[in-house]
Amino acid sequence: MNQPSLPSPSIRGPADHDIRNQIVAAANEHFSQYGYGKTTVSDLAKAIGFSKAYIYKFFDSKQAIGEAICSQCLAEIVAAVEQAISEEGLSATERFRRLVKTLITTGVNLFFNDRKLYDIAAFSASERWPSSQVYNARIKRFVLQIVREGRELGEFERKTPLDETVDAIHLALRPFVNPLLLQHNLDYVEDAPTLTCNLILRSLMP
Amino acid sequence: MNQPSLPSPSIRGPADHDIRNQIVAAANEHFSQYGYGKTTVSDLAKAIGFSKAYIYKFFDSKQAIGEAICSQCLAEIVAAVEQAISEEGLSATERFRRLVKTLITTGVNLFFNDRKLYDIAAFSASERWPSSQVYNARIKRFVLQIVREGRELGEFERKTPLDETVDAIHLALRPFVNPLLLQHNLDYVEDAPTLTCNLILRSLMP
Numbered sequence: 001m002n003q004p005s006l007p008s009p010s011i012r013g014p015a016d017h018d019i020r021n022q023i024v025a026a027a028n029e030h031f032s033q034y035g036y037g038k039t040t041v042s043d044l045a046k047a048i049g050f051s052k053a054y055i056y057k058f059f060d061s062k063q064a065i066g067e068a069i070c071s072q073c074l075a076e077i078v079a080a081v082e083q084a085i086s087e088e089g090l091s092a093t094e095r096f097r098r099l100v101k102t103l104i105t106t107g108v109n110l111f112f113n114d115r116k117l118y119d120i121a122a123f124s125a126s127e128r129w130p131s132s133q134v135y136n137a138r139i140k141r142f143v144l145q146i147v148r149e150g151r152e153l154g155e156f157e158r159k160t161p162l163d164e165t166v167d168a169i170h171l172a173l174r175p176f177v178n179p180l181l182l183q184h185n186l187d188y189v190e191d192a193p194t195l196t197c198n199l200i201l202r203s204l205m206p
Numbered sequence: 207m208n209q210p211s212l213p214s215p216s217i218r219g220p221a222d223h224d225i226r227n228q229i230v231a232a233a234n235e236h237f238s239q240y241g242y243g244k245t246t247v248s249d250l251a252k253a254i255g256f257s258k259a260y261i262y263k264f265f266d267s268k269q270a271i272g273e274a275i276c277s278q279c280l281a282e283i284v285a286a287v288e289q290a291i292s293e294e295g296l297s298a299t300e301r302f303r304r305l306v307k308t309l310i311t312t313g314v315n316l317f318f319n320d321r322k323l324y325d326i327a328a329f330s331a332s333e334r335w336p337s338s339q340v341y342n343a344r345i346k347r348f349v350l351q352i353v354r355e356g357r358e359l360g361e362f363e364r365k366t367p368l369d370e371t372v373d374a375i376h377l378a379l380r381p382f383v384n385p386l387l388l389q390h391n392l393d394y395v396e397d398a399p400t401l402t403c404n405l406i407l408r409s410l411m412p
Contacts (some may be wrong), residue, residue: 126390160408168405171398175381184332184386192377199374202366203409 020058023048024068036066036119063129070131071126073110073117079136080106085142092150092203099142100197104176104189111179112186121179139177140170147204156204170199226264229254230274242272242325252291269335276330276337279316279323284344285410286312291348298356299407309324310395316387318392327385327407346376347384353410362410 026048029038045052047048059065071092084102085095111118124132144166150156175181185192232254237245247268265271290299290308291336300319317324350372356362381387382399391398 159406160404164401164404168401170379171394171401172405175387180390180392181381181387184384188377194372195374195377198366198370199378199406199409201406202363206410 016058020068021060023050023055024065024072027065028069031066031069031120032117036062036123041065050155059109062110063123066120067129067131069117070129071134074123074135076110077103077106078135081139081142085146092146092153094154095146095149096201097197099146100173100176100193101171103139104193105181106175107182108186108189111182118179122183125178125180136170136177139173140166143169144174150204154206157206164166165204168203172196172200209248222264226274227245229256229264229270230278232272237272237275237325237326240289242268242329247271266344269329272329273337274333275323276326277340279327280337280341282316283309283312284341287345287348291352298352298359300305301352301355302407305352305371306382306399308380310321310378310399313383313385313388314395317388318373324385324389327391331384331386342376342383343397345379346372348373349379356410360412363412371410374409378402 019025027044030044030047034043039062040051041055041128044062044065045055052182055065059068081102082100090098111121121132144162147162147169148164151158151162173196174184176189176196216259231305233250236250236253240249243330245268247261250268250271251261261271265274269354276338290304296304317327327338331334350368351376351412353371355369357364379402381391382395
């Protein structure tokens with residue numbers, strides 16, 4: 001039986017994949033306690049009981065480990081949004097409200113409460129790691145999808161160029177999506193989402 | 207001839223007022239070079255050639271000096287906005303565009319370019335000093351004034367409660383008004399104001 005070749009050259013087999021996951025899980029634990037910025041790969045190797053050289057067999061750098069953690073975390077937010085907005089029979093307006101609400105509650109939880117991933121997410125956002133670029137692009141696609149659907153259903157206005165509408169909404173959501181901005185918005189996560197949602201939805205009225 | 211008594215107890219006469227200004231000017235210079243956070247009143251006293259005790263005759267704390275600098279800086283932004291929007295014969299839409307544009311260009315200049323006041327402004331915003339609260343309230347009053355005028359002229363919709371509209375707009379402008387958010391938005395100050403302005407103005411359409 002022919003097996004398809006594995007997509008990434010750095011993953012050489014199921015065992016390697018397990019070890020990668022093991023390193024990521026241990027690093028996640030370690031970073032959330034000691035911070036990402038201050039930890040070196042040597043610290044990490046010592047803490048999880050692997051040699052530094054062994055870790056470098058699986059990851060090119062500390063950032064590569066951070067990236068893996070970040071990608072996981074941001075993928076969780078995306079999955080939560082996907083689930084919240086994909087329910088059948090919702091209006092585009094309701095889908096948009098769910099998008100915003102889920103983005104904020106999941107983001108606040110992951111970055112600041114449960115797992116204190118803020119430290120890594122902030123590095124990712126400020127240094128524009130691929131994980132945060134992929135995340136931003138994904139959020140923008142959600143916005144595009146909802147705006148397009150709302151326009152097709154006659155729920156939203158169609159005069160403004162679609163690109164401009166999507167860019168402007170994506171920008172208006174940035175304070176709640178980007179962890180660097182979100183950290184200064186934690187006092188606002190109760191009321192602000194509704195106010196911002198309502199303003200955006202008024203701007204979409206036909 | 208009876209002289210009215212001076213309003214603030216800490217300002218005891220024109221000479222004292224001059225000395226206060228002199229301290230503020232010197233502190234401003236010193237902070238912009240060495241940062242507000244790291245400087246102590248002793249450092250400051252040494253740098254400007256006054257005794258620490260003498261400085262404490264005029265200011266209760268380092269924060270009081272920082273506040274004086276911050277108030278001046280934020281008053282400059284407010285004055286610039288006032289001038290930009292008070293021109294006769296403008297539509298409410300045009301006044302709103304000018305409000306946003308002036309807020310951003312003056313803020314970016316004062317906080318980040320010319321005088322590097324970001325350090326102090328960030329303390330003021332994150333610790334909610336009176337100067338930044340007064341500033342926020344003033345910006346909100348500008349928004350209220352323009353929205354109210356636009357409603358009276360029939361330029362803007364009147365269905366949404368005035369309070370909600372003003373709060374939501376004030377919030378949407380926060381990333382460009384609050385220096386803590388603005389620092390992460392410097393890459394966006396070219397295009398974002400127009401996009402955000404257009405979105406807000408669409409939300410105000412009757």
